[in-house]
Amino acid sequence: MADFNVVNDIVMCPSCGSRNRIGTYATNLSPVCGKCGASLENLPGFTSSNDPKPRLNNQYKRDESADFNRLNVIVASIALGVGGVAILIVFTWILMRPEKPLPSSYVSDQGLKQISSVPQTTVPNTSSAQQAFAPVANSGSAQPQSPVSFGSQPAPSLAPQLAAPIQNRKFENGTLFRTSTLNGNGELTVINGLRTDATAKLIDRRDNTCIAHFGISATDTFKLTNLPDGDYKLLFAVGEDWDFDSKRFTCKRRASEFDKPLDFNTSTRSVGAAGYEVEYKVHEITLNPVPDGNVTTHDISESEFDKY
Numbered sequence: 001m002a003d004f005n006v007v008n009d010i011v012m013c014p015s016c017g018s019r020n021r022i023g024t025y026a027t028n029l030s031p032v033c034g035k036c037g038a039s040l041e042n043l044p045g046f047t048s049s050n051d052p053k054p055r056l057n058n059q060y061k062r063d064e065s066a067d068f069n070r071l072n073v074i075v076a077s078i079a080l081g082v083g084g085v086a087i088l089i090v091f092t093w094i095l096m097r098p099e100k101p102l103p104s105s106y107v108s109d110q111g112l113k114q115i116s117s118v119p120q121t122t123v124p125n126t127s128s129a130q131q132a133f134a135p136v137a138n139s140g141s142a143q144p145q146s147p148v149s150f151g152s153q154p155a156p157s158l159a160p161q162l163a164a165p166i167q168n169r170k171f172e173n174g175t176l177f178r179t180s181t182l183n184g185n186g187e188l189t190v191i192n193g194l195r196t197d198a199t200a201k202l203i204d205r206r207d208n209t210c211i212a213h214f215g216i217s218a219t220d221t222f223k224l225t226n227l228p229d230g231d232y233k234l235l236f237a238v239g240e241d242w243d244f245d246s247k248r249f250t251c252k253r254r255a256s257e258f259d260k261p262l263d264f265n266t267s268t269r270s271v272g273a274a275g276y277e278v279e280y281k282v283h284e285i286t287l288n289p290v291p292d293g294n295v296t297t298h299d300i301s302e303s304e305f306d307k308y
Contacts, residue, residue: 010022011031011040013033013035013036013038013040014038015033015036015038016033016035016036016038018033018034018035018036020033020034020040022040166241166251167241167250168240168241168251169241169242169243169244170197170217170242171197171215171217171242171244172215172217173215173216173217173220173222174214174215174216174222175214175215176212176213176214177199177213177214177215177247178210178212178213178247179211179212179213179214180209180210180211180212181228182211182212182225182226182227182228183226183228184226184227184228184229184264184266184280185226185227185266185278185280186225186226186227186228186229186264186265186266186280186281186282186283187223187224187225187227187280187282187283188202188223188224188227188234188262188282188283188284188285189221189222189223189224189282189283189284189285190216190221190222190223190224190236190285190286190287191221191284191285191286191287191288192216192217192218192219192220192221192222192286192287192288193219193286193287193288193290194218194219194238194287194288195218195219196218196238196239196240196252197215197216197217197218197238197239197240197242197249198215198216198218198236198237198238198287199213199214199215199216199236199237199247199249200212200213200214200215200216200234200235200236200287201213201234201235201236201305201308202224202227202232202233202234202262203232203233203234203235203308204230204231204232205230205231205232205233205261206230206231208308209308210308211227211228211232212224212227213247215242216287227264228264229264229265229266230263230264231261231262231263232261232262232263232264233257233258233261233262234257234258234262234285235255235256235257235258235300235305235308236255236256236257236287237249237253237254237255237256237302237305238252238253238254238287239251239252239253239254240252240253248302248306253302254299254302255299255300255301255302255304255305256297256298256299256300257297257298257300257304258285258295258296258297259295259296259297259298260295260296262283262285263281264280264281264283265280265281266278266279266280266281267279267280
């Protein structure tokens with residue numbers, strides 16, 4: 001195989017003056033002018049074929065490191081592109097997936113919600129169910145205007161059932177709810193040391209008639225005067241919330257009767273030549289137990305108390 005000489009010079013032909021670029025040629029050949037064919041050897045700037053010459057093998061060598069880096073860039077670009085496409089597909093699917101429908105009965109009432117499992121086929125008229133909701137001005141939600149019916153049964157009301165407020169009506173201390181003719185001299189003082197109001201009835205034992213029905217407030221005292229002579233029994237009831245129409249307590253009511261009867265009598269006696277004095281019975285009784293108490297009570301039914 002022949003060797004090659006490499007000349008990178010431009011040489012002018014001495015015969016015709018043409019400029020000739022001398023490149024690689026075989027060592028057994030001589031360069032000549034491309035126009036007139038004159039020999040171009042041994043000219044200034046020309047290197048003889050017999051002189052040693054460097055070999056430029058590196059100009060045909062592949063830069064493997066550059067190729068490897070380029071390959072890495074290409075692979076990384078492909079991976080990023082595939083990952084971006086996958087993320088875009090997932091994001092698009094999330095945005096466009098259909099929303100899960102709510103169950104067939106969904107009633108909203110002032111922030112309260114009820115979700116039941118009533119089948120969709122039980123709604124007789126879809127348009128009427130939709131008309132049950134009308135938008136409210138300046139509000140982001142819809143409020144029901146009428147109850148929604150499911151089949152033949154109306155939807156249950158979601159409004160909270162508020163219990164009726166507990167009343168505790170009271171009477172003034174010493175109120176007389178009923179009296180007969182009081183024209184005597186006897187006096188009865190009733191002390192209510194209990195924490196609840198009480199009413200008392202003074203019953204004539206001769207004919208079981210009530211001559212007085214009166215109220216004694218909690219921790220208060222009342223004096224009943226002008227009681228006629230007679231033998232009486234005293235009943236009392238305690239409780240809360242006095243009903244002025246029925247004249248009875250409506251809450252926590254219980255009744256009792258004193259075991260010892262109360263007798264009232266009046267007497268007169270002469271004093272001096274033309275004078276006299278009157279003596280009459282006075283009773284004071286407590287409804288609550290006291291350390292030095294000397295009477296007892298027993299419970300009676302409400303009907304027993306109310307019959308007088």
